[in-house]
Amino acid sequence: MxxxxxxxxxxIIYLTQNKLESDYQLDLSKIDWDDFFELAIKHRVISxxxxxxxxxxxxxxxxxxEKLIEIRLEHSKRALNFAxxxxxxxxxxxxxxxxxxxxxxxxxxxxxxxxxxxRNFRDIDVLVKNSDTERAKKIIEDFNFICVYPSIKLTEKQxxxxxxxxxxxxxxxxxxxxxxxxxxxxxxxxxxxGLETNNIISNKQNLKVSNYKLPYISKTENLVYQAAHGSxxxxxxxxxxxxFSVSITKSNExxxxxxxxxxxKLKLDKTFIQACMxxxxxxxxxxxxxxxxxxxxxxxxxPLNSINTKDISQKNILGKLKFVFxxxxxxxxxxxxxxxxxxxxxxxxxxxxxxxxxxxxFIYYFLRPFLLIYKFLFNKRS
Numbered sequence: 001m002x003x004x005x006x007x008x009x010x011x012i013i014y015l016t017q018n019k020l021e022s023d024y025q026l027d028l029s030k031i032d033w034d035d036f037f038e039l040a041i042k043h044r045v046i047s048x049x050x051x052x053x054x055x056x057x058x059x060x061x062x063x064x065x066e067k068l069i070e071i072r073l074e075h076s077k078r079a080l081n082f083a084x085x086x087x088x089x090x091x092x093x094x095x096x097x098x099x100x101x102x103x104x105x106x107x108x109x110x111x112x113x114x115x116x117x118x119r120n121f122r123d124i125d126v127l128v129k130n131s132d133t134e135r136a137k138k139i140i141e142d143f144n145f146i147c148v149y150p151s152i153k154l155t156e157k158q159x160x161x162x163x164x165x166x167x168x169x170x171x172x173x174x175x176x177x178x179x180x181x182x183x184x185x186x187x188x189x190x191x192x193x194g195l196e197t198n199n200i201i202s203n204k205q206n207l208k209v210s211n212y213k214l215p216y217i218s219k220t221e222n223l224v225y226q227a228a229h230g231s232x233x234x235x236x237x238x239x240x241x242x243x244f245s246v247s248i249t250k251s252n253e254x255x256x257x258x259x260x261x262x263x264x265k266l267k268l269d270k271t272f273i274q275a276c277m278x279x280x281x282x283x284x285x286x287x288x289x290x291x292x293x294x295x296x297x298x299x300x301x302x303p304l305n306s307i308n309t310k311d312i313s314q315k316n317i318l319g320k321l322k323f324v325f326x327x328x329x330x331x332x333x334x335x336x337x338x339x340x341x342x343x344x345x346x347x348x349x350x351x352x353x354x355x356x357x358x359x360x361x362f363i364y365y366f367l368r369p370f371l372l373i374y375k376f377l378f379n380k381r382s
Contacts, residue, residue, distance in 0.1 A: 005308050008036040013282060016048040016242055020055060033064050042310060043238035044120035046072050047113075079117030081178055082106045085143065086124050087212050089180075092139050098132045101204040103186065103217040103225065111207060111216065112246045120239060123170075123179035127217075129197055130163060130184045137169055140180055145171035150348045157358035158351055164189075165343045186225060189339035192331060193228055194266040195221060223247055223259035224268060231271035231330055234306035234323075235278060241307075245279035249286070256288055267333045270295050278303060302326055344368075349375065 005013070007030045014026065040046055046068050050056070056065050083106060093100045102125065109119035128136045141147065149170035154162060167185040172178070186200065187193040200221055207216035217225065226247060230240040248256060263272040273295050279285040281300075302322075328337070346364040350371045356363050 004304070006035070006039075007031055008039050009308055011036060012039055012043060012045060012049065012238070015052055015055070016045045016238065017283065020052055026059075028059055033061055037064055037067060038310065040068065041071070043307075045239050045242060046075075046120060047118045048239075048242060075120055076117035078176075078178070079106060079109075081176055082121075082124055083116050083209055085173075085178055085180070086126075086214060087209060088143060089124070089126060089140065090212065090214050092143075093128075093136065096135060096139065098128055098136050098139075099201050100132075100136070101127045101201045101215045101217055102207075103127060103222065104229075107207050107209065107214060107216050108222075108243065110209060111222075112243060112250070116209070119243070123181050125181045125183060127183045127186060127197060127200060129201065133163075133169075133182065133184045134159070136182055140171055140182060144174045145178075145180055146174055148172050150352075152348070152352050154348070154351075155358050157361050158348065161346065161361070162348055164339075165347060187228065187232070189336065189343060191333065191336040191339045192232065193225060194268070194333075194336075195224075219251070219255060220258045220262055223251065223256070224262050224266065224272065227259075227263065227272045227275035228268050231274055231303075232327065234326070235303040236306045236309075238282075238307060241275070241278055241282060244275050245283040245285045248276065248279060248288075253288075253290075257290060260288075260291060267331050267336075270299060271330055274299050274303065282307075296329070298326075299329060 007027070011026060011028075011031060014020065040049060050068060050072055056068075086102065086106060090100070090102075104125040105121040105123060106116045106119075109121060110116050113119065126136075137147065147169055149168075150162070163184060165188075167188040167190065168181045168183040171180040171182070173180075185193075185197060186195065200217060201215070203218040203221060204215040205218050206213040208214075223244075226240070226244045230244060233240070235241050251259070260269070260272055263269045273291060273293055276285070276288055276291060277293055277295070277300060280287060327340075346368055350364055350368065353371060353374070354364070354367060
């Protein structure tokens with residue numbers, strides 16, 4: 001565990017272990033319980049903390065313990081609604097012959113913990129082919145979901161461009177507040193993960209949810225994705241790392257080797273190595289003997305700093321530049337670099353500010369620098 005971690009974070013990491021070390025000494029007099037609670041929310045690890053009820057009942061202030069339980073119960077109640085909507089979407093997609101695959105969210109919770117409400121997920125993630133995206137969007141909207149990203153109705157030209165600079169539509173249920181992300185790629189840009197959507201859907205497995213079998217990402221691709229996803233976000237939330245540590249603990253050597261081989265093929269071996277090293281450091285997972293742990297210290301130091309902080313918004317220019325260079329270090333691939341540059345040329349947030357008809361769409365590329373300055377100044381004032 002990093003010596004730079006706050007006492008509150010050290011306690012959270014201690015309480016998210018599978019078993020508590022009886023001889024581990026904690027000075028609870030140093031704990032700021034408001035900070036502890038805030039970090040527990042940020043890292044979304046309340047279910048893991050609540051497993052250790054005896055310790056909590058004896059050591060944690062009762063109001064803090066009660067607030068943790070309250071949040072866990074609220075999420076458990078909402079989890080049933082997530083399951084119902086996932087099943088409804090699956091059935092309607094099948095009726096409309098839309099091939100699809102779920103990942104993350106409630107299905108990962110079932111996969112890893114056999115409890116749909118255990119993980120503190122925020123949305124349902126479903127992947128469809130690019131050619132089926134608009135039909136799938138219409139189905140989700142017919143279930144009383146409102147598309148909030150993008151918040152504007154896109155023209156045909158904007159839709160086509162947006163498929164290359166974004167990777168999902170985001171919806172919120174008009175009454176229940178349940179969120180859905182409809183993906184046509186699993187990462188942004190697509191070349192970061194490097195897996196074809198068609199292949200992910202073809203390789204899917206089935207996962208039982210209630211009395212239904214829902215299509216779910218394959219184990220090998222899920223391990224690769226979990227490592228890549230956590231890595232690109234600097235493992236800002238501990239529950240991503242906890243999930244990955246549970247995933248590798250539940251995997252045999254052949255499954256891990258297949259995942260690492262695929263990571264190498266996709267030039268994502270650094271993200272997989274980073275994920276394994278952090279899991280071993282934080283959650284004491286087994287060392288994997290066929291992996292050579294040879295990444296640069298900065299790729300471990302930056303996530304540890306990210307885990308320790310309460311904010312990762314990169315508010316200043318230096319912070320944003322550091323994050324850009326961090327992302328470039330994760331994967332050395334010319335197509336990935338070119339895609340990152342392409343995404344800088346225009347963005348749907350530009351289209352929200354200035355309305356230009358499709359025949360003159362090229363003007364957005366010239367306006368981009370000025371719109372960036374405008375948004376920077378506007379956001380700064382607000």
